[in-house]
Amino acid sequence: MDMSGTATPPAPLAPGTIRHPTHGAFKGHMLPGCFFLIWGTYWLVSVFRLHLKSSEKKPFKSRAWYPFLWPKSVPLEPLLKIVFPFIGINGELWAGHDHYRHLYEPDGRFTEHHIQDWQHSAMYLAFMLAGFVDMMAHYTQLPSGIDQGALAVAYVIEGLLFAFHLRGDQLDVEIHTLLVITIFLTAIVIFAEIQHKSNVLLASLRPILVIMQGVWFVQAAFILFRDNLAWDPDYMGSSMMVPVVYVTWFMTVVFTCLLGKLYHFPSWPATCCLLSQQV
Numbered sequence: 001m002d003m004s005g006t007a008t009p010p011a012p013l014a015p016g017t018i019r020h021p022t023h024g025a026f027k028g029h030m031l032p033g034c035f036f037l038i039w040g041t042y043w044l045v046s047v048f049r050l051h052l053k054s055s056e057k058k059p060f061k062s063r064a065w066y067p068f069l070w071p072k073s074v075p076l077e078p079l080l081k082i083v084f085p086f087i088g089i090n091g092e093l094w095a096g097h098d099h100y101r102h103l104y105e106p107d108g109r110f111t112e113h114h115i116q117d118w119q120h121s122a123m124y125l126a127f128m129l130a131g132f133v134d135m136m137a138h139y140t141q142l143p144s145g146i147d148q149g150a151l152a153v154a155y156v157i158e159g160l161l162f163a164f165h166l167r168g169d170q171l172d173v174e175i176h177t178l179l180v181i182t183i184f185l186t187a188i189v190i191f192a193e194i195q196h197k198s199n200v201l202l203a204s205l206r207p208i209l210v211i212m213q214g215v216w217f218v219q220a221a222f223i224l225f226r227d228n229l230a231w232d233p234d235y236m237g238s239s240m241m242v243p244v245v246y247v248t249w250f251m252t253v254v255f256t257c258l259l260g261k262l263y264h265f266p267s268w269p270a271t272c273c274l275l276s277q278q279v
Contacts, residue, residue, distance in 0.1 A: 026225035033217030035084070040210030042066070042077075044257060047203045062193050062203035064147035065134050075138045081131030085124035092117040092124070119161050126157040145194040152190035159183035169233040174242045175220045182213050208257050215249050 046066035054060035065077040103118070105111055133150035136142055163180045166173050186209040193202050223231045223242075231238045 026221045029217050029221035029225070033214045033221065036210050036214030036217060038214075040207040040212075040214060043207035043210060044204065044260070047200065047207060048261060051200050051203075059198055060200055060203075061197045062148075062199070062206075063197075064130075064137075064151045075135060078131045078134030078138065081134065082128050085128035085131070088124040089121045089128075092121045116165075119165060123158045123161050126154040130154040145197075148190055148194050152187045152194075155183055155187035155190065159187060170239045171231065171233040171242065172224060174239050175216075175223060178243070178246045179213065179216050179220070182209055182216060185209055186213065204257065204261070208253060211257070212250055212253050215253060216246065219245065219249065 043066065047062070050062075050066070051060050065075070065081070068074075068076045102111055103114055130147075130150040130153070133142075134147050137147040159180050162176060162183060166176050166180070186206060189202060189206050189209060193199070193206065196202055222228075223238075229235075230241075
């Protein structure tokens with residue numbers, strides 16, 4: 001804005017570049033994307049392994065977390081669920097800046113740019129608390145399913161924070177709306193698992209959705225923060241193409257996971273027999 005109070009027009013973009021969102025960053029989408037990809041893949045492999053080892057005497061039963069191959073006696077996944085979010089909270093609020101102190105503007109309003117750090121920290125805290133519930137359920141006698149319930153609530157909180165984080169142009173909103181849908185679907189599936197722990201299809205759908213969440217975070221980073229004229233936010237075709245890319249990725253993830261499922265069985269008849277028992 002100039003001295004006369006007239007809004008200053010934005011500087012023209014260089015040829016071949018597009019307008020990027022003012023909030024968020026490439027690394028801020030890639031980091032959680034890679035995390036959810038690894039977490040979902042680990043869950044999926046663990047579900048397959050547990051299903052393979054199941055029998056009539058020891059039937060399949062899904063769980064909020066799965067033990068590592070070594071050391072089996074240590075609940076490493078809950079521990080990592082506590083440590084990583086703790087690091088994330090420190091990175092958002094303390095490391096390299098003082099956003100935790102400057103939440104308010106001199107006029108008493110919230111500092112809008114810093115609110116995003118607090119939103120991310122609240123999301124990390126939800127998963128961190130779910131990790132604490134996992135540890136308590138492991139070492140004490142808590143009601144059955146409370147650990148899965150805490151995990152589902154963590155995804156609900158993540159979904160709510162992203163739902164009220166929707167802003168910007170149509171391209172940005174569409175991308176994050178699809179992410180919100182994926183997150184809430186994950187929470188619904190986990191809630192369903194509490195009542196149907198022996199259903200391997202539900203247990204497999206959870207990691208599939210988490211993998212999809214990771215894939216979409218990564219895809220969002222390349223769409224929103226890379227200069228590609230195909231994803232120009234001022235071009236209607238970009239917004240129209242977003243759901244096509246999403247469903248293509250979703251079908252790819254499901255088909256890849258199905259191939260992985262079949263790979264773990266000795267033959268097609270055995271696969272069909274075991275899957276039919278879950279219906």
